[in-house]
Amino acid sequence: MKLTTREIAVFSMLGAVMYASKVIMEFAPNIHLLGVFTIAFTVVYRKKALYPIYTYVILNGVLYGFATWWIPYLYLWAVLWGAAMLLPRNMPEKIQPIVYMAVCAAHGFLFGTLYAPAQAVLYGLDFQGMVAWIIAGLPMDFIHGVSNFFCGILIVPLIKILKTAEKLAEKN
Secondary structure (H helix, E strand, O other), X not given: OOOOHHHHHHHHHHXXXXXXXXXXXXXXXXXXXXXXXXHHHHHHHHHHHHHHHHHHHHHHHHHHOOOOOOOOHHHHHHHHHHHXXXXXXXXXXOOXXXXXXXXXXXXXXXXXXXXXXXXXXXXXXXXXXXXXXXXXXXHHHHHHHHHHHHHHHHHHHHHXXXXXXXXXXXXX
């Protein structure tokens, strides 16, 4: 996946936009646009979407500390990226919004469950402890999933903007 200078600049900015959007939305726990960006970037840039996604992940570590909370970020966003990669590229336009919103919501609902194995390993939790950790987080996962669903309405417009920008860049 060789990158051009333009791609390096674009992906760096997109990763920074992801990070900035998270910081701006910190007043509302578990309500953010990270799933929106991850899915939109994946639909448009495919494998190369990992560059802005991991720029975001690295920025989190650099600016908030590479602590144990950060370790699951190394795979959590790859799970959503992978789910988006599995979606058909030629999906009918009429169903795209609901499919993208549903995938985005599923990641939010499952975030705590996906996070739990790393917590279990890092903190020495047995299976029951991990399940208890998941159950304790269900209210936040509910907020996360519902907000991801509604924020997901922005995915299709963002995809169109990114594709338009890419076409304009190709012309120049």
